[in-house]
Amino acid sequence: MTIPPGLPQDSALTQVHAGGEGDWVRYSKTKIYTNCFIKQDGKLLLGYKKRGFGKDMYNGFGGKVEPGESVSEAAHRELKEEAGIEAPLRKCGTLLFVVDGVEEAFHIEVFVADEYTGTITESDEMRPEWFSTNPNGEGDLKPIPYDKMWADDIYWLYILLANGNFAGRADFLAEENTMVKYWFGKEETP
């Protein structure tokens, strides 16, 4: 399978996972979102989404890029709004999701930081929680709860944890956490 439509075609991406059947779904509009992860000493900070899209699942902190705002500004703003913290965010990935029945495709810029300042604070939207990056958990920390996350996350989060860059696309069924077709690639570092 080649790099799917909607992802940068000229990059140094090497396929790491691909699957599903049929053609990529056509879409006419995209909306840009951010998604931010804080990782530190074998731990990953996730948020339990209390309302809205992705409710009752764990995810990074993020949301829509507002008019007049850069993607990086939006990433910092959402991290502050949803987790109460500031961090030196680095862009590490681009994701495209087409969800059956949702008019605008999700274009998500993924950011990561290894440190943060401020006090991690629960918001109306997210309840922050640390997880262990060890698949068996560590001490009081549970392992990353992939069964309570978007189905795509397991295909790229390990690349983020290893300080790599990635891009991917997945077409989802309406109102279900099921990927019909997907492709994920890792950027080769020279």
Ligand SMILES: CNc1ncnc2c1ncn2[C@@H]1O[C@H](COP(=O)(O)OP(=O)(O)OP(=O)(O)O)[C@@H](O)[C@H]1O
């Ligand atoms: C389908 N597979 C997916 N896999 C991983 N992450 C996904 C995702 N699909 C959406 N996301 C993330 O979900 C958040 C939605 O943001 P969402 O709460 O709707 O935006 P925003 O905070 O602006 O909304 P309010 O207007 O405040 O309700 C945002 O971080 C976005 O990156």
